[in-house]
Every structure is written in structure tokens, then in C-alpha cells.
Amino acid sequence: MARKSDYIKPRIAWKRLTTAQSLGQTLYIYGVTGYGKTELVKQYLDEYKYVYFSCRSGRLYEPERKVRRNKKQSEVTDGDGAILQTFVIDDLQFLKDPEDREIVLSMIRDESKWVILISRSPLLPWIKTIYMNEGMQQIAETELAWTKNDVGVFFQKHSQINLTEEEQQTVHTFSMGNPLSVRSINRICEELGGYDATCLEKSWHDYEDYLIEQLMQEWNRDLRKFLMHMSFMEVFNVALAEMVTGNTDAHRLIQEALEIGNFMIVEQPEQYKIRPLLRTALQKRARNTYGSEKIRDIYYNAGLYYEMQDDIPNALAMYEISGNNDRIKEILIRNAGKNPGNGHYYELRKYYFSIKEEEIEKDVVLMSGISMLYSLLLQPELSDKWYEKLKQCEQKLEGAEKREARSRLTYLDIALPHRGINGIIDIIKSVPRLLFDKGISLPEFSVTSNLPSVMNGGKDFCQWSKKDRELAASIGKVLSRVLGRYGKGLVEIALAESQYEKGGDDFEIISLLSKGAMSADSGGMLEMIYAVMGIQTRMNLLHGNEEAANEILNNFQEYAVRETAKEILKNLAAQKCRISLYEGDAIAVAEWMKQAPEEEKEFYILERYRYLTKVRCYMFQGEYYRALALLERLTFYADMYERTYIQIESSLLRTIIQYRMHKKEWKETILGVVKKAESYSFYRVISEEGAAVWELFQEDDMKKHLYSACGEEYITKLLYETHTMARNFPQYLVRDQAEKFEFKGNALAVLRLMADGFTYNEIAEKLNIKLETVRYHCNQNYKKLGVDGKVEAVLAARNLRIL
Numbered sequence: 001m002a003r004k005s006d007y008i009k010p011r012i013a014w015k016r017l018t019t020a021q022s023l024g025q026t027l028y029i030y031g032v033t034g035y036g037k038t039e040l041v042k043q044y045l046d047e048y049k050y051v052y053f054s055c056r057s058g059r060l061y062e063p064e065r066k067v068r069r070n071k072k073q074s075e076v077t078d079g080d081g082a083i084l085q086t087f088v089i090d091d092l093q094f095l096k097d098p099e100d101r102e103i104v105l106s107m108i109r110d111e112s113k114w115v116i117l118i119s120r121s122p123l124l125p126w127i128k129t130i131y132m133n134e135g136m137q138q139i140a141e142t143e144l145a146w147t148k149n150d151v152g153v154f155f156q157k158h159s160q161i162n163l164t165e166e167e168q169q170t171v172h173t174f175s176m177g178n179p180l181s182v183r184s185i186n187r188i189c190e191e192l193g194g195y196d197a198t199c200l201e202k203s204w205h206d207y208e209d210y211l212i213e214q215l216m217q218e219w220n221r222d223l224r225k226f227l228m229h230m231s232f233m234e235v236f237n238v239a240l241a242e243m244v245t246g247n248t249d250a251h252r253l254i255q256e257a258l259e260i261g262n263f264m265i266v267e268q269p270e271q272y273k274i275r276p277l278l279r280t281a282l283q284k285r286a287r288n289t290y291g292s293e294k295i296r297d298i299y300y301n302a303g304l305y306y307e308m309q310d311d312i313p314n315a316l317a318m319y320e321i322s323g324n325n326d327r328i329k330e331i332l333i334r335n336a337g338k339n340p341g342n343g344h345y346y347e348l349r350k351y352y353f354s355i356k357e358e359e360i361e362k363d364v365v366l367m368s369g370i371s372m373l374y375s376l377l378l379q380p381e382l383s384d385k386w387y388e389k390l391k392q393c394e395q396k397l398e399g400a401e402k403r404e405a406r407s408r409l410t411y412l413d414i415a416l417p418h419r420g421i422n423g424i425i426d427i428i429k430s431v432p433r434l435l436f437d438k439g440i441s442l443p444e445f446s447v448t449s450n451l452p453s454v455m456n457g458g459k460d461f462c463q464w465s466k467k468d469r470e471l472a473a474s475i476g477k478v479l480s481r482v483l484g485r486y487g488k489g490l491v492e493i494a495l496a497e498s499q500y501e502k503g504g505d506d507f508e509i510i511s512l513l514s515k516g517a518m519s520a521d522s523g524g525m526l527e528m529i530y531a532v533m534g535i536q537t538r539m540n541l542l543h544g545n546e547e548a549a550n551e552i553l554n555n556f557q558e559y560a561v562r563e564t565a566k567e568i569l570k571n572l573a574a575q576k577c578r579i580s581l582y583e584g585d586a587i588a589v590a591e592w593m594k595q596a597p598e599e600e601k602e603f604y605i606l607e608r609y610r611y612l613t614k615v616r617c618y619m620f621q622g623e624y625y626r627a628l629a630l631l632e633r634l635t636f637y638a639d640m641y642e643r644t645y646i647q648i649e650s651s652l653l654r655t656i657i658q659y660r661m662h663k664k665e666w667k668e669t670i671l672g673v674v675k676k677a678e679s680y681s682f683y684r685v686i687s688e689e690g691a692a693v694w695e696l697f698q699e700d701d702m703k704k705h706l707y708s709a710c711g712e713e714y715i716t717k718l719l720y721e722t723h724t725m726a727r728n729f730p731q732y733l734v735r736d737q738a739e740k741f742e743f744k745g746n747a748l749a750v751l752r753l754m755a756d757g758f759t760y761n762e763i764a765e766k767l768n769i770k771l772e773t774v775r776y777h778c779n780q781n782y783k784k785l786g787v788d789g790k791v792e793a794v795l796a797a798r799n800l801r802i803l
Contacts, residue, residue, distance in 0.1 A: 012143040013040055017041075021084075028117045030141060030262055093119045093120050093124065122262060146178075184206050227274065229245045231279045235272070243304065332352060335369065336352075337369070339445055345369070361389060372412065411443050421464070432478065455497045460644050461498075465501065486525050488522065488524030496516065513535060542687075542724075553579075581616055584734055593614070596617070597611065597614070608637070608646065618630070628657055671706070689733075751802070
């Protein structure tokens with residue numbers, strides 16, 4: 001046991017111990033090796049009488065058990081002064097005997113006993129019932145960790161090494177505040193005569209060796225073998241574990257691993273992850289034990305699993321590590337035969353780009369896929385280059401190969417995103433002749449690109465909306481026939497959406513959507529049903545019924561989850577976020593932003609719906625420059641690829657930002673947007689922006705300008721709908737309340753920590769600021785919120801959705 005003068009007390013954990021003693025309440029302490037669980041209890045009980053048990057042998061009561069009694073006679077008492085018989089039960093994760101477990105449970109139930117349980121694992125399954133029934137304090141691993149300041153104090157006290165602030169932070173981050181890890185780094189620094197960047201790497205290797213030589217020896221052979229196999233997987237579930245290890249008992253082994261230590265993290269239900277340090281130690285042991293050939297087999301088996309799950313990006317990553325290049329090429333060709341809606345073009349781009357040109361030129365499907373990929377990546381020149389190569393190749397081929405090449409060319413003529421819809425009607429009309437006269441079969445098309453829209457889906461069909469009924473009658477049947485399964489319900493759904501955008505009759509729209517949904521549900525595609533749900537959701541929001549809108553999406557989400565429609569689910573989450581924006585739900589918006597696409601890395605056109613959602617979130621959070629930067633990229637794409645609807649939508653959002661940033665040009669811009677929308681008879685692209693655009697319409701004589709620039713009937717209806725949306729959803733795109741009240745930086749951080757129950761001293765330590773600074777921010781926060789104290793401040797901040 002460390003000398004009391006040398007011991008660094010984890011303050012939060014010590015406070016919880018004091019509280020548990022005062023209440024006479026059972027305490028459960030857990031954390032991985034090295035966090036000082038046992039040492040904490042020994043230090044706390046140093047002046048008290050207690051009984052200590054270790055369960056390391058697997059039993060609580062055995063003839064050779066070591067029961068240690070503190071020689072000092074002070075009794076432990078609760079807050080009322082009642083004496084508590086104190087029992088410390090260590091290494092609880094090893095206790096397997098049912099009778100011994102029952103003894104522990106009976107001790108917990110006995111109010112005259114104070115029981116402290118120490119385990120490497122979070123709450124063990126057999127403890128959970130009594131935890132729920134009796135109540136229990138817990139000290140988690142994070143509460144045992146040393147702070148950055150503790151690291152500095154330890155180095156100074158034990159080796160007279162004065163770390164800089166930056167060095168303290170580096171050591172703390174690297175060690176995650178684990179005292180054993182900090183001690184190891186300190187020892188190496190002493191050997192080197194001071195702090196050095198190499199200390200961390202040497203410490204890492206030392207800790208790895210410790211885990212291999214000490215910790216892994218406590219595990220049985222099956223568990224050790226299982227974890228060595230799974231250490232090569234960053235995240236895994238039971239099915240992947242069974243495939244990788246060949247062990248059908250994987251579920252039991254995972255549960256055993258969870259119980260013996262806090263080494264595995266449950267990422268989400270049925271998803272597991274081995275902690276980084278242990279993972280590298282297990283990999284090191286596995287490489288020494290199995291050799292490279294066996295390791296390649298592990299990755300190959302993982303690749304097979306991901307391929308069966310249609311998780312092609314992960315499958316290729318596994319095959320790449322296993323060195324199976326033939327399998328990679330086979331999958332890339334198969335993926336190139338798919339449409340962008342169900343293929344994995346963007347995710348696999350590095351593999352496609354790694355193929356030599358001469359290899360691509362040998363396969364017409366690969367050439368078609370590369371042409372599509374470049375178009376999706378906003379590189380139309382390279383897309384056309386590969387289209388021309390395919391065209392030249394088709395002229396040299398014969399028989400089945402020629403028909404395949406001709407099929408791919410016709411597919412690209414219709415489907416390439418950068419070619420818009422000009423001339424597409426003539427191409428579609430010629431397809432039946434190709435199908436029947438020349439025996440050509442076309443690949444499947446994606447009409448919506450998994451977006452909740454047909455008219456603004458795979459292509460922009462705004463131009464067709466002007467003659468929607470005429471086109472539905474003239475080419476509707478041919479179009480449905482050419483598109484195969486994707487054509488089921490297409491005509492009805494597209495016509496319904498066109499009528500919705502133009503403010504058509506609700507009953508007709510609902511009727512068309514119902515017919516389209518029934519057709520799509522009978523052998524059609526899920527993405528078409530999603531388009532129906534998307535339009536129905538917008539209709540309900542237009543009428544102020546967000547509950548029905550949410551219900552539609554929640555019900556469809558269950559359907560999409562069963563069908564593992566990953567791309568649809570991503571867009572569906574964005575659509576739900578848009579409802580949260582209408583409701584002014586800052587928490588839900590912030591949560592969605594964690595999964596939003598990162599436009600800074602590479603612009604990918606199939607993410608356009610989520611990009612436009614992200615623009616609105618930026619606006620809601622007051623991040624106007626970031627919103628404008630993303631809008632510039634969307635506008636560039638919309639102009640290049642003739643995406644009329646996105647042009648109108650992006651221009652409208654830019655106008656709202658210009659207005660909020662007090663830019664004079666907003667008036668000219670809004671008039672241009674409205675005039676363009678009117679030219680297509682579109683209302684909803686503007687009116688759905690409700691409160692955000694209504695404040696512009698209210699400015700000065702803006703209504704007068706609108707009536708002068710556009711038709712009276714159009715503007716009257718537009719103003720009515722926009723005002724109705726603004727009245728139904730007054731919080732839509734209202735700037736984040738935290739910004740409105742100027743809660744930023746440390747002021748906001750102090751408010752949040754105060755709401756979590758931290759004291760001024762603890763807040764100062766966590767934020768690494770002075771106590772006086774904390775007090776200053778608290779007083780300023782009270783003034784901003786118009787309150788006098790902490791409780792009122794937290795309540796006010798929550799009511800205003802600042803917290």
C-alpha cells in the first residue's frame with residue numbers, strides 16, 4: 001500500500017465513498033487493471049476495522065482463503081453514528097460459485113453490513129437485480145482516473161521531473177489517467193533522466209508485455225484464443241465472431257469476456273470493441289502464436305462475412321489485408337454493374353482508382369462503372385472520357401460482348417448524372433426497339449437515388465413538371481417498362497409529387513400516392529415507397545401535423561431496418577432532423593450533426609439531401625459562414641448538372657443568410673428566387689421554409705415588390721402558405737438559443753458542468769481555469785438568464801433549450 005502522504009486521491013471517487021458510508025449503502029467499484037480500485041479502498045479504510053476477501057481463486061470461502069483484518073480498532077459508522085460491519089470483496093469478476101454469490105447477496109441485504117465490491121467489469125449480471133431492488137452506489141473507471149494536474153504532481157513528487165502544461169496533457173491523454181500507466185511512463189523518464197517523447201512508446205510496449213504475461217494468463221484457453229482472433233476486428237458482433245473464429249460458442253465467450261474485466265466496450269446493442277491497448281497486446285501475442293498465414297485467414301473469413309452482409313467496403317478492406325486481389329477485382333466488377341442507388345461507388349473509389357487503365361479497358365462493365373463514378377464525383381470530363389472508351393470498344397466487339405457494351409452505353413445515356421434530362425425522352429422511346437430487336441437487356445436504374453423524392457431524385461425533372469399530365473400519358477407506360485422494378489408506381493408517384501409542388505388538390509395527391517405505393521409494394525422497389533413516405537411527411541408538415549409526420553417516418557424506418565436499406569436510412573435520419581428543425585429541437589439537431597456527411601473531405605453528389613439538411617442545421621446554430629461555404633458547393637453542382645430544384649432551394653437558403661447577415665443584396669436575390677419558382681408554378685420549395693423566409697416577406701415593402709414581380713394569384717397563395725407554416729412552426733431555423741444569449745466557450749461549458757452537479761472547484765479543474773474565472777462566468781450567466789442562483793439558472797437554460 002502506498003504511503004498516505006504519497007497517495008493521490010481521486011476526488012470524485014473519494015466523495016462517492018464518503019457518501020456511500022454515510023448512507024450505509026453498498027458500493028460497486030469497477031475499472032480495468034491499473035486504475036487503483038483496491039488501493040483506493042485500502043487508503044480510505046486505513047483507520048477502520050474491516051474484513052477483506054479476494055475472489056481470485058474463483059471462490060469466496062475456501063479453506064485457504066486469506067481474510068485480512070485491519071489491526072486498528074476504529075469502527076466504521078454511517079451518517080447516524082450506527083456501527084457498520086465492513087466487508088471488502090475484491091476481484092468479484094472471478095466469483096463463479098452460486099453458493100458464494102448468494103452469500104455476497106445476503107451480505108448486501110443485511111443493513112448492519114457495509115459491503116464494498118471491487119471488480120474489473122461493470123455491474124455483473126448476477127448483481128443487477130439487487131442493484132435495481134436495493135440501490136447501490138457506483139464508482140466508474142473514469143472517476144478513478146488521475147487528472148492532468150495529478151499527473152504533474154506525481155512526476156514532481158516521485159522523480160522531481162517538472163512537466164510543462166503540454167507534457168502533462170500529453171501524458172494524461174496517452175495514459176487516459178490510468179495510474180499504473182502514469183507510473184510506467186514516470187519510471188522510464190527517470191531512467192532516461194527526464195521527459196522524452198520516446199517514453200510513451202516504451203511505456204506502451206511495457207504495458208503490452210504486462211498484459212500478455214500477467215493478465216492473459218488469468219484467462220482460460222478458449223477465451224484467450226477467441227480474443228486473439230477478434231483483436232484484428234475493430235468492431236464485431238456475434239455473427240462476425242463466429243465466422244472469424246469458427247466457434248459457434250462465440251456469444252458465451254463474449255459474455256465471459258465482459259464479466260471478467262472492463263476490457264471490452266459495448267459500442268451499441270450487439271456491437272463489441274476491444275480496448276485499444278489490450279487489442280494491440282492481443283494482436284502481438286496472436287502474431288507470435290499463429291504466424292502470418294493464419295492471420296491472413298482471419299481477415300479472409302471476416303471478408304466473407306462482410307460480403308455476405310453486402311457490406312462491400314468492409315469486405316474489400318478485409319480482403320486487401322488478406323492479400324486476396326482476385327476476390328477484390330471480382331467484387332469491383334460486380335459492383336460496377338449496379339446502379340448508384342444500390343452500389344458502393346463512393347466507398348470503393350480508392351480500389352477503382354488503383355486499377356490500371358489497361359486493366360479497366362479489358363472489361364466493359366468496369367468501364368461503365370468508372371464513367372459513372374467520375375460523374376458522381378463531379379468530374380464529368382473524365383466520365384465522358386471513359387464513356388468514349390466504352391463506345392470505341394463496343395464498335396470492335398461482337399456477339400454477347402457487343403450487346404453488353406451497347407446495353408451499358410444506353411444505360412449511361414440515361415443515367416449519367418451530369419447529362420441532365422435533355423434528349424432523354426427520345427432515348428427512352430428507343431429502348432424497346434433495342435430490347436426486342438437487338439436482344440439487349442438494360443441494367444436496373446435508380447430513379448430516386450434513395451432520396452424521398454422522384455422529381456428531385458436521380459435526375460432533376462422540374463422541366464417535365466410543366467407538362468406532367470401530358471408526359472404521364474405519352475411516355476408513362478414506356479418509362480415504367482424500361483425501368484423494370486424501379487418503374488412500378490413511378491408514374492403515379494411522380495405525378496403526385498409534381499402536383500404537390502404546384503399546390504395541387506390534396507385528395508388527388510393522396511389518391512395518386514396510394515396507387516403508386518401499392519404498385520411499388522407489389523414487386524417494386526423500397527426506394528419508391530420511401531418517395532411516397534417523403535411526400536406524405538411533407539404534406540403533414542404543411543398542415544402543421546408534425547406528430548403524423550414523425551409517425552410516418554418511424555413506421556417506415558422499421559420497414560427499412562428489416563430490409564437493411566442503409567442508404568435510405570441515412571436520408572431518413574436527415575429527414576427526421578428536418579422535423580426537429582421545425583420543432584426547434586436543438587438537442588436532436590446536434591445529435592444528427594454527429595452523423596452528418598463531411599463536405600470538406602470530398603463532395604459526393606449522392607449526399608446532396610443530407611448536405612442541404614446540414615446547411616439548415618448550420619443556419620439553426622448560427623454557423624452562417626459554414627452554411628454559405630457548403631451552399632457554394634451545392635450551387636456549383638446544381639449549375640453544372642442542371643439541377644433546377646436545388647438551384648432554387650440553395651438560392652433561397654442563401655437569401656435567408658444574407659438577410660440575417662444584413663447584406664443588402666438579399667432583396668434582389670429573394671425576388672429572383674420567387675420568380676424562378678413561379679416559372680415552374682412551384683410553391684412548396686419556398687413556403688416550406690416557413691418562419692425562416694416569412695421574416696423576409698415582412699420587411700418594408702417586400703410584399704409590394706413581390707406582387708410587382710410575379711402574378712397576383714401566385715403571390716397571394718405563396719404568402720398564405722408561408723405564413724401558415726411560420727405560425728405552425730415559429731421555432732423553425734430560429735438561431736440556437738445559446739448563441740442568442742451569447743453563451744459561448746467557457747461560459748457555456750461552465751453552465752453545462754454546473755447543470756451536471758459539479759462544484760466550482762471541480763469545474764475549475766476540469767476546464768483548467770482559475771476558480772475566480774468560474775465564479776465570474778456563473779455571475780454573468782445568472783445576469784443573462786435573469787436569475788439569482790444555480791437551480792434557477794439550470795431550469796431557465798433548459799427551458800430555453802440552451803442545455
